Amino acid sequence: METVLSGIRPTGNLHLGNYYGAVQSFVKMQNEYNCYFFIADWHSLTTHPKPEDIQKSARTILAEYIACGIDPEKATIYIQSDVHETLELYLYLNMNCYLGELERVTTFKEKARKQPENVNAGLLTYPTLMAADILQHRAAKVPVGKDQEQNMEMARKCARRFNYIYGVDFFPEPQNFYFGDNAIKVPGLDGSGKMGKSEGNCIYLFEDEKTIRKKVMKAVTDSGPTEPNSEKPEVIKNLFTLMEIASTKDTYDYFDEKWNDCSIRYGDMKKQLAEDIVKTIAPIRERIIEISSDEARLDRIARLGAEKARESAAKTLNEVRKIIGFRPY
Ligand code: ADP
Numbered sequence: 516m517e518t519v520l521s522g523i524r525p526t527g528n529l530h531l532g533n534y535y536g537a538v539q540s541f542v543k544m545q546n547e548y549n550c551y552f553f554i555a556d557w558h559s560l561t562t563h564p565k566p567e568d569i570q571k572s573a574r575t576i577l578a579e580y581i582a583c584g585i586d587p588e589k590a591t592i593y594i595q596s597d598v599h600e601t602l603e604l605y606l607y608l609n610m611n612c613y614l615g616e617l618e619r620v621t622t623f624k625e626k627a628r629k630q631p632e633n634v635n636a637g638l639l640t641y642p643t644l645m646a647a648d649i650l651q652h653r654a655a656k657v658p659v660g661k662d663q664e665q666n667m668e669m670a671r672k673c674a675r676r677f678n679y680i681y682g683v684d685f686f687p688e689p690q691n692f693y694f695g696d697n698a699i700k701v702p703g704l705d706g707s708g709k710m711g712k713s714e715g716n717c718i719y720l721f722e723d724e725k726t727i728r729k730k731v732m733k734a735v736t737d738s739g740p741t742e743p744n745s746e747k748p749e750v751i752k753n754l755f756t757l758m759e760i761a762s763t764k765d766t767y768d769y770f771d772e773k774w775n776d777c778s779i780r781y782g783d784m785k786k787q788l789a790e791d792i793v794k795t796i797a798p799i800r801e802r803i804i805e806i807s808s809d810e811a812r813l814d815r816i817a818r819l820g821a822e823k824a825r826e827s828a829a830k831t832l833n834e835v836r837k838i839i840g841f842r843p844y
């Protein structure tokens with residue numbers, strides 16, 4: 516069975532973009548692949564979070580992963596910082612990554628621009644740590660959004676280089692993977708292209724029905740179509756994309772027809788969209804509340820996940836040590 520791995524940084528709560536773009540695929544994949552889903556808390560250190568927030572943030576995502584339907588009996592769910600084997604592989608991979616290529620990664624350039632006072636080495640080697648996350652389980656498929664493409668290219672380079680330098684065929688080249696036909700991009704409700712934490716336009720999975728309805732009803736629209744079958748402007752396209760993702764095809768087609776014959780009432784469309792989002796989120800929210808309150812269960816899940824992940828990572832690491840010339844542990 517092929518191995519799949521993916522992770523999310525614990526920098527806040529999961530939102531609809533995370534859910535439809537990533538976590539929903541994780542849930543489907545756990546039935547078909549050998550899956551590792553982790554919480555990338557080391558990666559979040561690039562922005563220097565407070566010590567008192569570290570464990571809480573990881574726990575939040577852990578509870579939300581499980582509430583979304585990731586089953587710890589089927590997939591290995593773990594917290595990155597519980598698996599210290601990763602760091603040794605990170606060191607070895609760093610020896611074969613070059614300053615120039617790391618500096619050219621767009622996410623590095625962007626972060627360096629956003630936080631010029633904190634362009635640390637961890638930020639530069641972010642893709643190598645990500646490569647270590649992936650390669651330690653010799654994962655073949657990685658479900659991530661388009662924004663991670665360059666990091667994935669670095670992970671493939673790390674695998675290829677290691678194999679080439681040591682004349683082995685040890686690491687598979689990990690591929691970006693979408694569970695559906697295409698990567699899903701959940702648009703923002705403010706007319707922007709993407710729902711994202713840093714965009715401040717998110718619907719969060721923990722939010723109650725009233726808040727969700729209010730947010731959807733406030734979504735940006737225009738004054739409506741003036742000619743039949745006209746092209747939709749960006750903001751309206753976004754609303755329809757959200758509907759395509761969150762509602763049934765019949766619902767989408769109904770409002771699409773209304774757009775085409777100019778009889779659309781955005782208020783009705785938003786009300787329906789809010790209902791459909793609530794339908795998905797309400798049970799998840801309930802489970803988040805239930806699971807978050809059971810600290811002991813979360814502890815058990817994190818511990819079990821760490822054990823399984825460490826076993827897999829240690830196995831790879833021992834092979835790597837032998838290949839490089841070190842004594843295996
Ligand atoms: P954020 O944009 O909120 O900071 P992250 O960048 O941490 O979210 O993304 C975590 C995962 O969720 C990634 O796999 C990413 O591709 C996916 N993701 C985030 N926002 C969206 C979105 N609007 N549409 C689709 N996928 C998304």
Ligand code: TRP
Binds near residue numbers: 524
């Ligand atoms: N860089 C990813 C993000 O920002 C998180 C991540 C870290 C990850 N390591 C990974 C994703 C390994 C997939 C595989 O969303």
